[in-house]
Amino acid sequence: MNKAVFFDRDGTINNLVYRGENCQIAGKKVRFTAPWKFSELRIKAGIVPFLDRLGQKGFLRIIITNQPDLEYKLLNIIEHKKITRFLKKMPVDDIYVCPHGRNRKCLCRKPKPGMILDAVKKWKINLRESFFIGDSLTDIQVGKNVGCKTIFIQKKTEDECSKADFNIKSIFEAEEIVFSTRKSS
Ligand SMILES: [Mg+2]
Ligand SMILES: [Zn+2]
Secondary structure: OOOEEEEEOOOOOOOOOOOOOOOOOOOOOOOEEEOOOOOOOOOOOHHHHHHHHHHHHOOEEEEEEOOHHHOOOOOOOOHHHHHHHHHHHOOEEEEEEEEOOOOOOOOOOOOOHHHHHHHHHHHHHHHHHHHEEEOOOOHHHHHHOOOOOEEEEEOOOOOOOOOOOOEOHHHHHHHHHHOOOOOOO
């Protein structure tokens, strides 16, 4: 059995993109979104060496991302594929994408566990030895739903602490947590 660190993508691996104060998507006001073009993709500094060290310690590194803007035609499939191709050149073992809108009843959209369960089957992952790192409450919910340890990156604008096992200010605090936490019994 393998252990894994599951990563959310936008706001965790790469920066969110600011769209101004009047941006609405599917009736919901949003100031920050996923990159809609490859040229908007900005990987957070220091992520690549962190991913390398996780690999050296025997963790699979798997990105689990909702991309509803595909369905809303804000992100076109060619740009999306360019972004995914770039991420696959990083020290990442696999990437799972839910392309469905917010109201679709798919089994993959976080906090539904579909993408993680697919990864578990393919990579033979022991979830009790695994972590989910993300910056949204849905990331924490999905991690908890499947029995991972959960690490919540607090956004700068929010002080709220989630129900995650660990709350951190920057993804780089995650490294010590992953390397020092023993598996739950
Ligand atoms: Mg996110
Ligand atoms: Zn889906």
